[in-house]
Amino acid sequence: MLTRKNQKNGEELSILGFGCMRFPTKTGSIDEPRAIAMIRDSIEKGVNYFDTAYIYHAGRSESLLGQALSGGYRERVRIATKLPPFMVRKIEDARKIFEKQLSRLKTDYIDYYLLHMLTDKPSFDRLAGLGVLKWLEELKEKGTVKNIGFSFHGGKADFESILKAYPWDFCQIQYNYMDENNQATRDGLRLAASMGIPVIVMEPLRGGKLVTHLPQEVKKAFNDYDKDRSPAEWAFRWIWNHPEVNVVLSGMSDEAQVADNIRMASDAVPNSLSKEELAVFENVKKVMHEKTKIPCTACGYCLPCPAGVDIPACFSHYNDKYLTKDRSVRIRYFQSLGALAAKPAYASRCMNCGKCESHCPQSIAIRSQLKVVSREMEGILYRPIVGIARKFMRIK
Template identity: 50%
Template sequence: MQYRVMGKTGDRISVLGYGCMRFPKLNGKIDEERTKRQIYTAIEAGVNYFDTAYIYPSSETVLGNVLAGGYREKVMIASKIPPLLVHSVKDMENILETQLKRLKTDYIDYYLVHSLNSKEGWDRMKRLGIESFLEKAKQEGRIRRIGFSYHGEGRDFKDIVDDYPWDFCQIQYNYMDENAQAGREGLMHAAAKGLGISVMEPLRGGLLAAQMPEHIDAIWKNSGIGGTPAEWALRWVWNHPEVTVLLSGMNEEAQLSENLRVADSSVPGSLTEKQKECIDAVKKALNEKLKVGCTGCGYCMPCPAGVNIPVCFSYYNDKSIYEDKTVGMQYMGMLAGMDGGKPSYASLCKDCGKCERHCPQNIPIRAHLKDVSKSMEPFYFKPVAGVLGGYYKLRGRFVSKGKK
C-alpha cells in the first residue's frame, strides 16, 4: 500500500480510503458479516482511512461494530455533521455524541462539515456557532482534525478554504470533473494552503467504471495499454501529488481486490504519455455528448437572480453524458438550498442577460437555462424547494428567539 501525508496534519494516510456509504446489502439491509470480511481484508492490506457520515443509513453503526473487534486503533475514522439537521450548537452537540456512540469510540479522527455547496451555507453555519463548537470538541479530544466536503462551484470553494484554518477538505475529482466544482484550480489552491485533500467520486459513482457506449469502449480496447476503465480512472486521480487519499465505495470483493492492486503501484507522475492520451481521448468522446459547452470559468457569476449557472449546466451535461437517473436528485440536493443557503436552480433566471455579456464562450445562457429547467425540474421541484425555504426561515426565527 502506498501512503501520503495528509497536508499540514502530518498524518500518514493510505492512498486508498474506504468509502462507507455503499456497504453490501442483504434483504434490504447492510450485510454486516460480509462488510466485516471486506473491511478486515482492506485493513490487513494497509487501508487505514474510513469515511462515513451521520446521514449514511446505518453506516456509522455498522462501522463501529466492525472496528470494535480490535481494529479501531489501526485506522482513522472520518465522519460528517450535516448542515441540513443543524439549527443550534445543541444540535451539533447531540449529533456528535450520537456519532461517537454509533462508532463505539471516544473520538473521530477527521470531522467534516458535510456537503457545503456555497459560501452562504458556510456563513449560516458560522452564525449558528460551528467554529466555537468545532474548536471546543477538538480541545476536548472528541475530534482531532477539522475539514469540510464540497459540491459547489470553484469560486465559493476557495472562499471557504480561505475563511477558516481547516486541516483538510474533501472534493469530487475525476478526469471528467477536472474543471467542475472545486476542480483542478481548487485542488491546487487547497494544497497550497497546506490542506490534506480527500477525493470522492473518483469513478463518478461508478459511471466511469461502467459499460461505456460502444464507440468509447473501443478507445480502451484499441489503446493497447491494458487494464480496465476503472483502473485508469483511479490512476488518473492518484497521478496528482496534491491528492492525499482517494475514497472508493467498495462493496464487491472484486472491486476491493482491483483497487488494492492498483493502489500498490499508483504514485504521482506515474502515468505515461500514451496512458494520458488514451484517457484524454475517452474524455473528449464523452464531452461530445455535452449539451452546453460551459467550462465552469464563473465569469457569468454572480447571477442577480441567484442562479448557480455553472453548476446547473454541469448537472444538465451529466444527465446527457451518462444517462444517469440519479442526476436529477443530485441537482435538487445541490441547488434547492438544502445546505441552508439560498436556492440557485435554473428557473430562478429573470432573463436579464447580464451573464451573457460576461461569458467568454458567448454561450446563449438564458436559452440553455430554460432547457435545464425543463429537463431537471419536474412538477414537484419548486414545491419541495419552497418547503425547504420555509423550513429554514421558521427554524431561523425559532433559533433567534431562543437566543434572546
C-alpha cells in the same frame, strides 16, 4: 498499499480510502456480515482511512463501521465522518448529532470531522454564525475531534472562499477526469495543496458512471492502449497521478472491488502517467462531454422524493440513451422504475415541489430535467398505457 503523508499532522494515510456509502446490501439493508468482512480485510491489506456520514445508508453506515472496527481494529485506522448542516438549526443540534455519532461508531474520538456538503460561502457563514466552528475547536482541544474539515459540492469561487475563511486541517472534493474543470476544479486542488491543506477526493468514478456508462468509443480508446487495464483502473490512476491528492475514496460494494482497488493502490505513484496515457484521457474526455446529458453521480442526496420518483435512476437511463446507444434502454426504464409496481418511480410522477434541488451537490435543475426525461423516455402515451396495464393487472 502506498501511503501519502498528511502535510498538516504527519500521519501516513493509505492512498485508497474506504467510502462507507455503498456497502453491499441484502433485501434493502446492509449485508452486515459481508460489509464487516470487507472492512476488516481491507484493513489487513493496508487501508487505514474510512469515510462515513451521519446520513449514509439511512443512518446505518456509522453503526456498521463501529461494529466492524471493534476487537482492536479501531486503533489501526482513521475515521472520517460528517455533520449534516441541513439538520443543524442551533448549536444544540450539532452537539446531539455528534454524541450520537460517537455512540454509533463505538468510539470516544473522531479523527477527521467534516462539515458535510458545503455548497457556497453563505452555507459556511451560517454554521460559523451558529458557533459550530468554535464548538469544534473546543472538541479539538479536548482531543475528541482530531482534524476539522469540510466536504464541498459547489463552484470554484465558493470553494476558494471557504478554503481561505478558516485554518482547515483538510478538505474533501469531488474530482475525476470528467470533473477536472467542475466544482473545486484542478485550480482549487492546487490552491489547497499550496496552502498546506490535505485533499481527500470523492466520486473518483462519478458514482460508477465512469465504469458502467462508457460509450464504445471510450472503451475502444482505453483498450487500444492497454486491453488489460479496466476503466476503473484508468480513472483511479488519473487521480493518483496528482501529487496534490492525499487519499482517494472508493465506495466499494463487493469483495472484488476491494481486492482490485488495493492492487491498484500498491503502485500508483504521482506523475507516473506517460504523455501517451494522458493523451488517451483527452480523447476520452472529449467523447464523454459530448454525450453526457445530465451530470448526476447517483449520490442519492436528492432522495427521498415526496412523489416517489427515483431521480438518479431516471437520469441514469436517460444518459444511457446517449452514452451507450442501447436500444433496450426504454424497456429497462419501464421495468426498473416500477411502471407496474405498487410504488412507481418514473420521471412524470414529479410534483414540481423542488425539495430535491436544494440538496443536489451537482446543482442540477432536477425538475426541468425530469420533464426532459419524461418527454424523451416516456412520451405522451406512456402514462395512459401504464394506467391501462395497471388496471388490467389490478395494481393499485
